[in-house]
Amino acid sequence: MTQFTLQCDTKVIFGQGVRGLGREASALGGRVLVCYGGGSVARNGILGAVLGELKEAGVSAIEFPGIEPNPRHTTVNRGAALCREEGVGAVIAVGGGSVIDCAKLIAAAACCEEDAWDLVTRRAPIERALPVLTVLTIAATGSEMDAGAVITNWETHEKYGIFDAHLQPRVSFLEPRFTYTVSPFQTACGAADILSHVIDKYYFTLNEKLAFAEGVMETLMRTVVKFAPIAMREPENYEARANLMWAASWALNGFLSPRAGATSCHAMEHELSAYYDIAHGLGLAILMPRWLRYCCDEKRAPQIKQFGVNVFGLDASTSDMVGANAAIEAFESFLYETLGLSRTLSEIGIGEEHFCEMAKNAARGGGIDGFKLLTEEDVMAIYRMCLLPDAPL
Amino acid sequence: MTQFTLQCDTKVIFGQGVRGLGREASALGGRVLVCYGGGSVARNGILGAVLGELKEAGVSAIEFPGIEPNPRHTTVNRGAALCREEGVGAVIAVGGGSVIDCAKLIAAAACCEEDAWDLVTRRAPIERALPVLTVLTIAATGSEMDAGAVITNWETHEKYGIFDAHLQPRVSFLEPRFTYTVSPFQTACGAADILSHVIDKYYFTLNEKLAFAEGVMETLMRTVVKFAPIAMREPENYEARANLMWAASWALNGFLSPRAGATSCHAMEHELSAYYDIAHGLGLAILMPRWLRYCCDEKRAPQIKQFGVNVFGLDASTSDMVGANAAIEAFESFLYETLGLSRTLSEIGIGEEHFCEMAKNAARGGGIDGFKLLTEEDVMAIYRMCLLPDAPL
Numbered sequence: 001m002t003q004f005t006l007q008c009d010t011k012v013i014f015g016q017g018v019r020g021l022g023r024e025a026s027a028l029g030g031r032v033l034v035c036y037g038g039g040s041v042a043r044n045g046i047l048g049a050v051l052g053e054l055k056e057a058g059v060s061a062i063e064f065p066g067i068e069p070n071p072r073h074t075t076v077n078r079g080a081a082l083c084r085e086e087g088v089g090a091v092i093a094v095g096g097g098s099v100i101d102c103a104k105l106i107a108a109a110a111c112c113e114e115d116a117w118d119l120v121t122r123r124a125p126i127e128r129a130l131p132v133l134t135v136l137t138i139a140a141t142g143s144e145m146d147a148g149a150v151i152t153n154w155e156t157h158e159k160y161g162i163f164d165a166h167l168q169p170r171v172s173f174l175e176p177r178f179t180y181t182v183s184p185f186q187t188a189c190g191a192a193d194i195l196s197h198v199i200d201k202y203y204f205t206l207n208e209k210l211a212f213a214e215g216v217m218e219t220l221m222r223t224v225v226k227f228a229p230i231a232m233r234e235p236e237n238y239e240a241r242a243n244l245m246w247a248a249s250w251a252l253n254g255f256l257s258p259r260a261g262a263t264s265c266h267a268m269e270h271e272l273s274a275y276y277d278i279a280h281g282l283g284l285a286i287l288m289p290r291w292l293r294y295c296c297d298e299k300r301a302p303q304i305k306q307f308g309v310n311v312f313g314l315d316a317s318t319s320d321m322v323g324a325n326a327a328i329e330a331f332e333s334f335l336y337e338t339l340g341l342s343r344t345l346s347e348i349g350i351g352e353e354h355f356c357e358m359a360k361n362a363a364r365g366g367g368i369d370g371f372k373l374l375t376e377e378d379v380m381a382i383y384r385m386c387l388l389p390d391a392p393l
Numbered sequence: 394m395t396q397f398t399l400q401c402d403t404k405v406i407f408g409q410g411v412r413g414l415g416r417e418a419s420a421l422g423g424r425v426l427v428c429y430g431g432g433s434v435a436r437n438g439i440l441g442a443v444l445g446e447l448k449e450a451g452v453s454a455i456e457f458p459g460i461e462p463n464p465r466h467t468t469v470n471r472g473a474a475l476c477r478e479e480g481v482g483a484v485i486a487v488g489g490g491s492v493i494d495c496a497k498l499i500a501a502a503a504c505c506e507e508d509a510w511d512l513v514t515r516r517a518p519i520e521r522a523l524p525v526l527t528v529l530t531i532a533a534t535g536s537e538m539d540a541g542a543v544i545t546n547w548e549t550h551e552k553y554g555i556f557d558a559h560l561q562p563r564v565s566f567l568e569p570r571f572t573y574t575v576s577p578f579q580t581a582c583g584a585a586d587i588l589s590h591v592i593d594k595y596y597f598t599l600n601e602k603l604a605f606a607e608g609v610m611e612t613l614m615r616t617v618v619k620f621a622p623i624a625m626r627e628p629e630n631y632e633a634r635a636n637l638m639w640a641a642s643w644a645l646n647g648f649l650s651p652r653a654g655a656t657s658c659h660a661m662e663h664e665l666s667a668y669y670d671i672a673h674g675l676g677l678a679i680l681m682p683r684w685l686r687y688c689c690d691e692k693r694a695p696q697i698k699q700f701g702v703n704v705f706g707l708d709a710s711t712s713d714m715v716g717a718n719a720a721i722e723a724f725e726s727f728l729y730e731t732l733g734l735s736r737t738l739s740e741i742g743i744g745e746e747h748f749c750e751m752a753k754n755a756a757r758g759g760g761i762d763g764f765k766l767l768t769e770e771d772v773m774a775i776y777r778m779c780l781l782p783d784a785p786l
Contacts, residue, residue, distance in 0.1 A: 002408050002635050009402030015395050212616040212636045212643075219608035226604070242395050243605045250605075255648075 002210050007165075008253045010145045014174045015242065018049050018135055021092075022057025024171045028131045029089015033082065035064045035103040036094045041137060044181045050094050050135055062086045064106075067095065070152045070159065070273050070280070071102035076116035080109035083130065090170075093134045097141025097193075097280075100134050101149035104167040107132045120151045120160050129166040135173045138182050139244040140190035140281060142197060142252030144172040152274055158361070159274035161266070174249065176241035184232040188339035189281030191228035191244065195221055196284040197251040200265040204292070204303055204371040217256050218310040223247045225311060229338050264370040265291050268379055271358035276350055285341040286348075289332045290385040295372040296324050303371075304328065345386045355383045395603050400558075401646045403538045407567045408635065411442050411528055414485075415450025417564045421524045422482015428457045428472065428496040429487045434530060437574045443487050443528055455479045457499075460488065463545045463552065463666050463673070464495035469509035473502035476523065483563075486527045490534025490586075490673075493527050494542035497560040500525045513544045513553050522559040528566045531575050532637040533583035533674060535590060535645030537565040545667055551754070552667035554659070567642065569634035577625040581732035582674030584621035584637065588614055589677040590644040593658045597685070597696055597764040610649050611703040616640045618704060622731050657763040658684050661772055664751035669743055678734040679741075682725045683778040688765040689717050696764075697721065738779045748776045 013020055025032050034050060041047040042065075054061045064079050083091070083106060091110075093103035108129040109116045118124040134144045143149065147168040152159040182190070198217045202209075223243050230240040250256070268291070269283040296304055301320040308314040308327025312334070318326065336343040345351075359379040368374040374382070406413055418425050427443060434440040435458075447454045457472050476484070476499060484503070486496035501522040502509045511517040527537045536542065540561040545552040575583070591610045595602075616636050623633040643649070661684070662676040689697055694717040701707040701720025705727070711719065729736040738744075752772040761767040767775070 004407050005405065005409070006407065007402070007404040009400070011400040012398065014397050014399065016398070210636055210639060211619070211632070212613065212640050215612035215616060216609050219612050220605065223605040223608060239604070243603055246603060247605050250648075255643075 002208060006254050008145065008168075008255070010169045010253075011171045012145065012174055012249070013171065014246070015176060016173070017175050017177070018053050018173050021050060021133065021135070021173060022053040022055075022059060024133060025054055025059045025090055025092065026057040028133075028170070030058070031060045031062065031086060031088045032090045032092050033064050033079065033086070033088045033103075033106065034061045034092045034094060035067055035079065035099055035106065037065070037067045037069075037096075037099050039065065040181070041094050046135065046137060046178050047094055050092065062088060067099045067102045069098045070277055071098045073105075073115070073117040073120060073151050073153050076102055076105040076109055076151060079103075079106035080116065083107075083110035088130065090131045090133060093132065094137065096136070096138035097143045097150075100132075100136075100141070100143040100169070101151065103134070104129070104132055104143070104149040104169075105151055105162075108164070108166060116151065117153055120149075120153075120162050122162070126164045126166050131170040132167070133171045133173075134169045135178070136175070136245065137178050138186060138190050139179055139241070139248040140193040142194070142248050142250075144169060144174065145249040145253040148252070150270070157274045157357075159270040161270070172249075174245050176238055176245050179231075179241045179245060180236045182235070184235075184340070186279070187228060187232050187235075187244075188341050189279045189285070190248065191224050191281070191339060192285035192288075192335060192341060193281035194224050194244070194248045194251050196265055196281070196288060198256060199288060199307075200263050200284075200370075201252075202256045203307065204295070204300075206299065206371065213256055220247050220251060220256070221311045225334060232339070264368045264374055267362045267368045268382065271362045272345075272350070275354050275358060278348060278350075282341055282348070285335045285339070286343070286345055286386050287382065289328050289335065290382050292328050292331070294378065294382050294385065296321075296328070300324075300371060307331075343389055345383075346388070352384065352387065355380055359383060395601060399647050401538065401561075401648070403562045403646075404564045405538065405567055405642070406564065407639070408569060409566070410568050410570070411446050411566050414443060414526065414528070414566060415446040415448075415452060417526060418447055418452045418483055418485065419450040421526075421563070423451065424453045424455065424479060424481045425483045425485050426457050426472065426476050426479070426481045426496075426499065427454045427485045427487060428460055428492055428499065430458070430460045430462075430489075430492050432458065433574070434487050439528065439530060439571050440487055443485065455481060460492045460495045462491045463670055464491045466498075466508070466510040466513060466544050466546050469495055469498040469502055469544060472496075472499035473509065476500075476503035481523065483524045483526060486525065487530065489529070489531035490536045490543075493525075493529075493534070493536040493562070494544065496527070497522070497525055497536070497542040497562075498544055498555075501557070501559060509544065510546055513546075513555050515555070519557045519559050524563040525560070526564045526566075527562045528571070529568070529638065530571050531579060531583050532572055532634070532641040533586040535587070535641050535643075537562060537567065538642040538646040541645070543663070550667045550750075552663040554663070565642075567638050569631055569638050572624075572634045572638060573629045575628070577628075577733070579672070580621060580624050580628075580637075581734050582672045582678070583641065584617050584674070584732060585678035585681075585728060585734060586674035587617050587637070587641045587644050589658055589674070589681060591649060592681060592700075593656045593677075593763075594645075595649045596700065597688070597693075599692065599764065606649055613640050613644060613649070614704045618727060625732070657761045657765075657767055660755045660761045661775065664755045665738075665743070668747050668751060671741060671743075675734055675741070678728045678732070679736070679738055679779050680775065682721050682728065683775050685721050685724070687771065687775050687778065689714075689721070693717075693764060700724075736782055738776075739781070745777065745780065748773055752776060
């Protein structure tokens with residue numbers, strides 16, 4: 001029986017630039033921390049628009065630049081200290097998932113004396129957080145409309161996700177035009193990330209699903225398959241950028257299946273990017289088809305076949321096993337040919353030197369529960385499959 | 394360019410009965426008004442469960458029974474007066490759309506001295522409202538997850554909808570089992586109402602739509618077409634009831650297209666039920682196919698044909714006009730044969746005696762803007778088409 005509790009109270013302002021940001025920020029406090037990454041938002045004018053809106057509303061902005069991809073807990077600590085020093089009332093993230101995730105934890109860490117890593121690992125509870133506003137610059141993680149964040153401890157090579165209602169953004173500005181400057185490669189990584197949320201967390205499961213929600217998942221995946229290549233070819237195609245952006249937010253805002261899923265590929269990918277600092281979407285793109293191949297058996301083949309039929313338009317009249325194989329091939333062709341992402345870990349310079357530790361960590365606590373329970377040995381086998389273009393089982 | 398602002402912050406507790414209702418109500422005040430309708434909720438045990446939960450949490454419940462279908466502004470006034478007398482802190486609606494809509498206006502009217510009709514007609518602003526909780530007993534209006542309400546003034550035969558952020562329910566309990574006792578006729582009316590929200594408000598438009606949202610609309614309509622007949626045949630089929638319930642909430646919670654649509658059929662139906670007090674879903678079922686036939690021309694046929702192809706699985710290879718006609722026929726067959734709803738106004742004892750006034754009122758203010766702008770004469774023609782099984786154009 002389907003049971004869940006859903007609350008997704010982020011206010012979304014879509015397709016309207018940052019109009020209204022000053023008013024929203026002003027209502028939350030006269031002083032805000034403005035977080036961003038490597039400076040592309042300064043070059044493409046988005047930061048200027050944000051600062052202009054704030055200035056006009058009489059809100060004073062403390063800038064916190066330099067948030068890295070796969071953001072570190074040490075960066076969170078620096079941001080939180082700055083919030084306390086400056087007495088800010090709200091945190092504004094201008095960027096993608098990394099900046100938003102970091103800003104969420106800064107907002108929580110600013111309200112306590114704990115080290116951010118203790119909040120991420122739940123050694124210390126998050127009791128409150130400053131309100132967070134986001135200005136999204138890439139369609140990918142869905143962090144703009146959920147209560148989750150992923151932070152990396154570079155010293156220990158640990159990358160953990162945390163989900164806490166205090167981290168839900170208050171207001172998110174989703175302006176598809178702000179993603180016009182996202183490169184084809186990053187657009188492809190974002191598309192892989194969006195697909196992975198549906199695939200990894202909700203769609204592939206032996207648990208009961210609501211038919212309506214499953215239909216929406218397939219609609220969402222078809223949307224990404226259709227519009228990601230268009231956005232790569234025509235970066236200023238509003239329709240493509242708008243569809244990707246809205247699909248990204250809805251892939252993880254709780255609607256598709258408010259029960260948290262298993263995220264097998266995410267667990268395996270977090271190890272990859274904690275050791276190698278690669279783009280999250282790229283790691284997922286390499287892992288997902290191998291994971292499906294590894295899981296595919298008589299019990300699971302029908303769901304994999306259905307994915308091929310309803311997302312890639314494959315022939316429904318085949319046997320389950322033939323259909324499942326065709327689905328995985330169609331998915332590979334989309335990821336590695338249409339999106340042009342790397343097919344193997346070897347291609348991006350990753351060998352098996354850390355596989356043992358990574359597999360151990362990914363499968364900690366009794367394995368990764370999901371479409372199929374994965375032990376340390378299973379994870380090792382899947383990592384090894386990622387080294388070769390066509391890893392035999 | 395797609396632009397919208399969306400905030401849907403109702404907390405949904407799905408498939409868990411009324412577990413937690415006492416805690417939620419207690420947090421909102423120690424004294425609540427419990428609104429319901431004709432007493433079916435007392436007979437089927439839902440009211441008992443609600444009152445038990447409240448008692449256990451130490452919340453005192455003032456009962457307000459007898460809310461009628463197509464609720465009256467005079468009922469709202471009585472409920473609001475009771476709230477003020479009893480000093481209640483929150484309003485709980487136990488029922489379907491009529492009870493919820495009435496409870497929303499009670500919650501607003503309780504906070505001011507105005508007559509409820511002045512709030513509905515916007516002669517007086519809604520400045521605040523008591524928090525509203527809902528316990529849903531039929532999948533239909535979507536009122537459990539939106540900020541709208543429809544109230545009737547029986548003296549003047551006016552039925553108006555109002556949409557105001559203060560009316561958004563704080564928490565809604567969606568328990569599919571609570572709809573097991575909904576009759577096949579009411580289940581069919583609910584299904585027609587759900588479809589009407591998508592059809593009338595979002596799907597049929599010449600305005601730009603986000604492809605992703607359009608795909609979700611079609612998924613939602615397919616869900617209703619599939620599960621409504623199952624729920625009619627097997628009233629205790631959880632899967633069918635759960636899919637209908639969730640689809641109903643999402644048909645109107647702002648996600649499908651946060652920009653308010655035109656609701657042509659709703660405007661025409663509100664007149665019908667303001668004069669004749671018929672079931673809203675039944676009135677819509679009679680109107681919708683006639684409206685599509687009336688609107689169908691070269692410019693609009695492609696969208697109507699797409700409806701047939703993507704919702705009813707019709708042949709995509711026909712011409713637009715042939716496909717559009719086939720789509721309307723499939724829709725009629727679903728409403729009048731599969732769901733068994735009445736095909737004509739004549740069958741339910743409605744003649745043309747009030748058509749003039751009704752058309753004038755429905756088209757007030759320059760006509761009904763929507764898929765096609767409808768003047769008073771157009772509305773008259775559509776009403777007349779509803780008298781005969783196959784009204785020629």
